[in-house]
Amino acid sequence: MGRNQKAPKIESKFMKFFADTAEIDEIAALAETGMVDGVTTNPSLILKSGRDILEVTREICALVDGPVSAEVVSLVADDMIAEGRKLAKIAENIAIKVPLTWDGLKACKVLTGEGNMVNVTLCFSANQALLAAKAGATFISPFVGRLDDINLDGIDLIADIRTIYDNYDFETQILAASARTVNHISDCALVGADIVTAPPAVLRKLAAHPLTDKGLATFMEDWKKTGQKIL
Secondary structure (H helix, E strand, C coil), X not given: CCXXXXXXXXXXXXXEEEEECCCHHHHHHHHCCCCCCEEECCHHHHHHHCCCHHHHHHHHHHHCCCCEEEECCCCCHHHHHHHHHHHHCCCCCEEEEEECCHHHHHHHHHXXXXXXXXXXXXXXXXXXXXXXXXXXXXXXXXXXXXXXXCCCCHHHHHHHHHHHHHHHCCCCEEEEECCCCHHHHHHHHHCCCCEXXXXXXXXXXXXXXXXXXXXXXXXXXXXXXXXXXXX
């Protein structure tokens, strides 16, 4: 995108699921289900993958049509901007990820002004989320699980951000991060998060229920007794 273009508005008519991983095989498997709308990565996930950031991010962008978050690693605004511009060249669906610091907010303002999607990450308060929206962030990433770790309610933060954004018609989407359980995901949906990003293992658990397994086993046993075949 050109530097003077407005960053695209990402419509949210339903809860989106992003896979929080840089593992190509896991992303490919989930993409086949049609249930993955994007991918989030960070330096820790890149380290875990053992891959070059530019190479693996390019592969991820080819697997999914939705936003793929790639994170800058500098702490100074000008360097963040330079890194963000380089990452944005990987593919059109790159969302540049910047930290929620004053330098990160400055970089967000510049990069969104140039037509890029920007994900402002490591959000732990409603005030931080308000600043990110004012800086033009495409996505805000509040960390639910990490707040729970210190006995604060991460879901309450999602609800507070939803109220603030709705009060002022901010277009920034709430991308609930650090979702570690299926309950985190359903709770985020109940309070109005636009997106939840979670590890593939957690996303796969969304389809699991012991009563589903029990019911299916009963059906299969009864089907055998009929002696019939469909194919």
